Amino acid sequence: MFRIAGVVNYLLVIFLNAFTDLGHKIIVQNTVFKVYDGSTQIVLTAIVNSLMLLPFILMFSPAGFLADKFPKNLIMKYASISAVFITLLITYSYYQGWFLAAFALTFLLALQSAIYGPAKYGYIKELVGLKFISAGNGAVQAITTSAILIGIIFYTALFEGMIGDVAYTKEEILKVIAPLGWLLVLGSVIEWYLASKLPNKMAEKSLRAFRFKRYIFGAYLKKNIMMIKRKKEIFDNIIALGLFWSISQVILAIFGEYAKSALGITNALVVQGIMSLAVFGIVFGSILAANFSKYYINTGLSALSAVGVTIVVLSIPFTTSVIFLAIEFMLFGLFSGLLMVPLNAKIQYLSPNVHLGTILAGNNFIQTIFMFIFLIITTLFAYFGANAKILFYIMAIVGLFLSVMLFRRYFVMLFWVVFELMLKSRHSYKYVGLENIPKDKGVLLLGNHVSWVDWFIVQLPIERRINYMIDKDIYNWNYFNAIFKKADLIPLSSKASKNSFFEASNRLKNGKIIAIFPEGEISRNSDVSKFYRGYEFIERDGADIVPFYIDGVFGSIFSRHKGKTKKSFFKKREITVHFGKPISDEIKADELRNKIIKLKGYK
Template sequence: KAYLQLDYLRQNLSQIISHSDIWLSILGISIFWGMSQTLLVAFPAHFKMLTGSDNAAMANLILSTSILGLIVGSFLAGSMSKRHIALGLIPFGSIGMFGALAWLMLAQTKLAMAVSIWSFGFFGGLFIIPLNSAIQYFAPPAHEGRILSGSNFFQNIAMLGMLVLSSVLIYAGANLQMLFAFMSLALLILSIYTIVIVPHLFARLLIYPILKTKYALSVEGLENIPQSGGVLLIGNHISWIDWLVLQIASPRAIKFVIYRKFYEFWYLKWFLRLFKVIPISEGASKQSLENIAQRLKNGEVVAIFGEGHISYNGQINTFAKGFERAVQDVDCAIVPFYLRGLWGSSFSRASKYYKELTQRRGRREIIVAFGKALPSTTSAEQARQAVIELSFIAWDVFLERQSPLMHNWLRNAKTNLFKTCAVDPLMGKTSNLKFITAVLIFIDLFKQSLGKQAHVGILLPNSTIASIVNMALFSMGKVPINLNYTLNEGVMAQVLEKSQARHVITSTAFLEKLQTKGFDYAQVLGDKALRLEDLRQRVEKASKIKALIFAFMPQ
């Protein structure tokens, strides 16, 4: 009975319309599929009018290119939406579809028609994928099935309605050029509307490809951002592009708080108004705080950089307390965030030397980490502590993704083979070339002496040769154990037993020097000792030449 009385349908529709993000997404998808049906019905007549041919197979073949375009566009949209929803593709896709239909009106050849039809499908893929993703993201889990069912209902109604309307117009002899012009105009209006609704996301889409040439972005803790309701994001401030990076990482539109003195610049004011930026005075004016509170009550996302200024040292400094007054009477979530990787970029306040040093590593890896939501009663110091905890998580993620130590060392050493990398009294200045050559020689020697044992002891002073031995063992996948040569013989024996090291790389000269200071390890080491003096005698001239040649070769 409830089904026949359309009670379920009304419940589904009310659930959809009550959520503006879901409703606008479904409306956009429905418009796309409705226009696709119009194109499907009208194109054969348009094809006949321009070519004078009744070849239905050719007309259908040209129409089928839209499917290929849709596949490519959908795949591209998916690849651009890893770990975030690329909502900025929506206006880009609608502008592209407008251009494709406008081109179709002017197309005079079969190839031009096929390209315009393919383009319509391609930009359609860019248009509908983020919309479908937005529906699934914003839909509450308990009502997701109902919302998806309602979405299909609207899409089918749009397709059926446009199919019937197009068929009637064509049967009545309507001007097909005018029909395509009307569709193009509708898409242009839709494009303008989406740009006005999500200007920051559209701008993000235009700027992000440029940033990707130098930056690689990843997001952690995205699930910690509530899908709806007021959210205050608070975190560290490292560079002039923090706002852009944060918006790229967030699936929800963010309203940023900015100092009024920047907001009042005449050449920025119109731009900042378009993006609905919230100006605030240095004293945290009452009006500004009320504005923030109202945005949060409206269910929007507001971002504040807790320190109130771009960092001068890359560290997390004291957080201002102004936000506490803004949220004291607001039921909202406070989500901490941490930006890692922007210190040392061209947009930060790092020193020139540090910027040059970090830029040698290639593309900079940026991590945006969102923490678990905090209550609105959270103090400035508690928020700061939450951001500090996030910094450890972000750095752990960063370190896990890094190449092994020896890979980074070799890559950096290869950039300048003749640069001095180590200095000590015994070997003097050692260049990268000499260091690499020595490491390769020791690898050959250790392969013969160490076999498959994993743990190897090292009893050498802090020196260039000790660094070379360590790097050689790391490169072989072994675990070097640098022994403390100030331990007494009994403790040293216990350390060797627990480390399970069957060999200890040392030096006769160093052992004799330690003996004069009261540390006699000769008996403790016994036959475990691999002395550098003995290893040196086994190095042949051919091995040195071979290692030198390999040191010159590209990595």
């Protein structure tokens, strides 16, 4: 992916955009932290976050329109120019000690980000294509969170170094730290220069004209909301991300007061440092999500990670150790990265290019509505004297709801993720010839049978679910039968196979992938056993036969043939699956067996 022209430049732009936006927010938040206590601190922190969110609500329709109408690289270029002027105003406010003006300019900086956002994220799909869409989202998430981490540490360290333990008013604090404003300006100038070098990747654009009257009276809002609801999976993922970001915003808004009142921490650098450790986790989680989405967008990760987020949020109010809090925030970040990357990638993947900007703006809009409402609730709770622990418990309940929602949507994918996590701890997998599996027609997969986990090994790199043919006696096992039905397995009996072959034929006609192990059982030695002719009775009707050979499983704990070679427990077993070219014509069992054996030497 990094060999694609413009990728490195784009990621640098992403970094600087997040680094600069966060810098001003951190300065304002640290000023609030130093001057105010208790409920006032929570309320003002929530207001700062609200000012960062409100533009994403107001600019939903215009931002989406611009991202669909004009090249996204140009939008990033001109938005970054506006950031230069805004940061100059912010710097001037610092020098004058105008706290309210600096506070208000948070809104203007966020307004620029709201216009920037849909173009910035829509550019991923245009720049790297569908092949690298998960890797692209993983890289963007990792770079963004790295910028957040570095920004938090950088600006907080400089802030603390300039202020120290001296008691200042909020106006005096701004005058003391005023030189930091020039760093914001410098970041914006470099961002503008790099954004001006990005290539234009727009393939198609919207021909619509923007009508201000329709925007003011909500006609665009209604139409755009209907657009993002057309595909239920897109809308569900947007809601899920909205719930997740709401939890995150509330945690960030209340943790400072919790640390101060419950743990006695008064150093802003320590508080920001603990929270910033979540960013380390997000970077690692984003990289893991991209790795687990090597072959397709692995949405099961999101369902699993929602549970992790919930457990961490619930555990924070029971923790009094700074070290354990740091670990919890790192885990929160890890699960966050694993949750966000697949959901964002899926939204982009399912969105038509001509409406991509509008859908991504809608994504920002709904997420922001959620966060805004949750911050209002946080402010009200704080105003009426509720302590931070109660809000942590409420966020854990929201996390539980999010977990149930993603479980229902991605239950099957979650099942595969759990197996993948378990087996990848012992195995490494390599797949040769995946391009030989047609993506838009029925496929009959035929190959050797060497272990109890062959079904998983073959399925792992293929997003379409494989319908395996399985022995009827195994299919009817107690407790497992319901799972086998859910997995769309086809029971096969040597005494009554006609109906099974008829069912397989129908599924092939409907574009499904059917898999059979013609040996009929797991090999008892390292040779490929005799193939049975059963598959010949399946009517293929244009579907292709794709042969495969599984190599490297012999001798594992999952195979019957243990062999003589013992592997170190700490060394992963390397497993390779070779997929041969499609076979369209009739092929007999012996000939097929020979073709599959020859695949072992296929390079």
